[in-house]
């Protein structure tokens with residue numbers, strides 16, 4: 642299903658588009674956060690008071706609009722995917738966040754068709770992953786991460802901090818651009834995994850070891866305790882240049 646012309650998104654909005662990724666019980670969506678003013682105005686009414694307050698604290702209008710767009714696109718998509726009979730309004734959705742800030746659906750939306758979701762944004766791009774109740778029981782959590790190759794970062798310093806020794810070794814001798822690209826591939830896997838788990842940056846990124854060199858699909862060689870590599874499914878996502886994105890599914 643593409644949301645073009647579909648409720649709850651009106652024609653003035655640019656709705657989320659489904660990524661062509663076939664994984665049982667999972668859907669992945671991208672959307673632009675550069676939305677028409679009229680959409681932003683309309684979407685304010687969908688937000689909970691704390692979401693509206695969070696947006697109001699952002700002084701630059703363009704950034705404030707992006708904060709509104711993230712939450713509205715998430716609400717609209719989740720409301721639609723939760724089911725149409727009866728239709729659920731995006732404004733009626735309730736969220737809770739755990740101790741590390743990971744958002745979850747709150748009651749009465751916890752036992753429905755959606756088991757878990759996660760999102761990531763970079764610049765004007767939003768990525769949302771949804772894990773449905775029909776997915777294998779071994780997948781209780783989904784994590785997604787999206788990064789832009791255009792953002793400048795001190796790869797050498799970051800690699801030292803967040804990559805394990807083996808991963809660092811694979812960066813040696815690479816040309817600047819290829820090193821940046823390879824580093825970001827490791828980075829999005831680590832972040833997607835840490836976001837599925839929910840601990841974010843507080844998890845030791847250098848205690849993770851991902852194989853993107855020899856395996857046709859990425860896989861974990863080592864993960865911080867108590868996580869086991871065999872419990873996790875990982876995949877890079879096709880968002881097109883200049884983005885690098887990954888998905889993690891596991892317990």
Ligand SMILES: CC(C)(COP(=O)(O)OP(=O)(O)OC[C@H]1O[C@@H](n2cnc3c(N)ncnc32)[C@H](O)[C@@H]1OP(=O)(O)O)[C@@H](O)C(=O)NCCC(=O)NCCS
Nearest residue numbers: 711740741742743744760761762786836839840841842843
């Ligand atoms: C999760 C985290 C890695 C995301 O960092 P990022 O690269 O800047 O952001 P991304 O664009 O990939 O993802 C942001 C989205 O992830 C979600 N998110 C926030 N915290 C999360 C967490 N711990 N786990 C999974 N997802 C999280 C949110 O929906 C957020 O979007 P929103 O704030 O617009 O709603 C980072 O915020 C982090 O480490 N958080 C944990 C911090 C912590 O422990 N806080 C404790 C006090 S709240």
